[in-house]
Amino acid sequence: WEEALHIAAQALNERVKEQGADQLGMLASPSATLEELSLFNQLAEGLGVSNIDHRLRQTDFSGQAQQPLFPFLGQTIEELEQANAILVVGGNLRKDQPIIGHRIRKAAMAGASVMMINPVDYPVTYKLAHKSTVAPSHMVQSMAGVAAALLQSRKARAPEALQAIIDQTLPNDTEQAMAATLADADNAALLLGLDASMHPAFSTLRAIAVLIGELSGAKTGFVSDGANSAGACLAGVLPHRSAGGTARETSGLDAAQMIEQPRKNYLLLGIEPEFDCANGAQALAAMQQAEFVVALTPYVTDTLREYADVLLPSSTFAETSGTFINIEGRWQSFVAASRAPGDSRPGWKILRVLGNLLELEGFDSISSEQVRDALSEQLGEVKLDNTACGDAVTPASPTTGLERMASLLPYAVDNIVRRAESLQLTPDGQMVLLRLNPDDADALSLADGDRAAVMQGSHSVTLEVLVDARVAKGTAVVPQAVEATRALGAPSGTLQVRKA
Incomplete structure (x- = not known):
């Protein structure tokens, strides 16, 4: 341990001095504890690094300066x-x-009108009032239809940043009905889910959601990735904000840019970039070309051994004390449920020692509670507001061809569940398939059980076909964060599909 920590600290210090802080990329899991994330940010600031992020699966960062303090419900x-x-x-x-x-099911059982705009007609155990099942690139158009209907009923204009999108949208009957249902309700909610946060036009979806909320009185909320996205935001694991949302003097690269513009050095906290980043193939290439990689990880793989220069064995969340902050802003602290195997150590302790070896200030805590309390005192009272929205929106025009919808399977979300063999044997774990609408399958002469070659750019994989009427026409559901599709890369874009 002593040798590994000294090598890591010395190399990071020397490389930042010689190559510049901009050549270090720091990527953290959104399921790391608050204490780990807080010390991770302190380490970055002590080294002068702004390239730090936890939003590994997000691809659209437009207008991030106007985003809420954290993804709040x-x-x-x-x-x-x-x-x-x-x-x-x-x-x-x-x-x-x-x-x-x-909770939504309980609301529906009590008479609430529940509505969905999705690229897949996901099964629910209650009756939906209205639904719009559209290809990913049409989701913006569908939301714009709801906003346009609300604006028409109020004889109002859209904000300037959204006029080009909304003014040319003619709401269909479903979008009119959705708008009327929200407007007529005395307690409405609009939630942007995980597929929305990973959407290539997330900024536009967010801006339209805020507008719909303002026009209808609905409370706008976000459902985030990972167990502790809120904690990561509050702890300052962001390239443009430090702890508590304070703007950084100089914004760094976001998670996607750190992969698209490879750095010479990386410090990883609890992640496997080839599975946890939006573009796994690109992330793996970035790690392989790097000169020096330090990984705090509870697991080791042959791939990780290939690109990591120093492996620091860290505990999983169940083997350490720590805190998660949920999407309503509630702090939830816990103690270790079991002893960590071997010689692994809690991530916060590893980061504290690295900070001490680098002779940085603020790394003298002797318990995770002290780390938590120091951050809590620094943050003070946190004001939550989802209504702020910038005018930087990503244009989204409907795509021609078969669009990839990179679903995130529930048992592929992190390095723990990916290793749970029993979970991988469940129906959800077995959904590593190419799912197509019947019309698209017919056009490609594909049937259930066929093998299909799926090509995205210069990359290709072979998957079993499942013909599924719940999938929107023009959409190919191809999961991410699994070995079988890792080579495809980007989670969105046009696919070429043919029988293998």
Whole structure:
């Protein structure tokens, strides 16, 4: 341990001095504990590094300066079940966030009108009031239709940044009905799910969601990736904001840019970039070309051994004390449930020692509680507001051809569940398939059980076909974060598909 920590600290220090802080990229898991994330940010600031991020699966960072302090639900989890109208955009909440899905079901059972705009007609255990199942690139258009209907009913104009999108949209009957349902409700909610946050036009979806909320009175909320995205944001694991949302003097590269513009050095906290980043193939290439990589990780693989120069064995969340902050802003601290195997250590302790070896200030805590309390004192009272929205939106025009929708399977979300053999044997674990709408399958002469070659750019993989009427026409559902599709790269874009 002593040798590994000294090598890591010395190399990071020397490389930052010789190559510049800009050549170090720091990527953290959104499921790391608050204490680990806080010390990770302190380490970055001590080294003068701004290239730090936890939003590994996000691809659109436009207008990030105007994003909420953290992905906030817009209300408490308990309050959600009191809503009488709920619109979910880009989310399979029953699988992505089962507790949120359960609360929505309770609202539906009590008479709430639940509506969905999704690229897949995800199954739910209640009757939907309205649904729009459209290809990913048409989701912006569908949301714009709801906003346009609300604007028409109020004889109002869209904000200037959204006029080009909304003014040319003619709402269809479903979008008109969704708008009326939200406007007529006295307690409405609009939630952007995980598919929305990974969408290539996320900034536009967010801007339209805020507008719909303002026009209808609906509470706008976000359902985030990982167990602790809120904690990561508050701890300052962002390239443009430090702890508590304070703007950095100089913004660094976001998670996608750190992969697209490879750095010479990387420090990784609890992640496998080839699975956890939006573009796994590109992330792996970035790691392989790097001169020096330090990884704090509870697991080791042959791939990780190939690109990591120093491996620091860290505990999983169940083997350390720590804190998660949920999407309503509630701090939830816990103690270790089991002893960590071998000689692995809690991530916060590893980061504390690295900070000490680098002779940085603020690394003298002797317990995770001290790290948590120091951050809590620094943050003070946190104000939550989802209504702020910048005018930087990503244009989104409907795509021609078969679009990739990179689903995130529930048992592929992190390095722990990916290794749970029993979970991989469940129906959800077995969905490593190419899912196509029947019309698209017919056009390609594909049937259930066929093998298909799936090409994205210069990359190709072979997958078994599942013909599924729940998939929007023009959409190919191809999972991400799994070995079988890692070579494809980007989570969105046009695919070429043919029988293998």
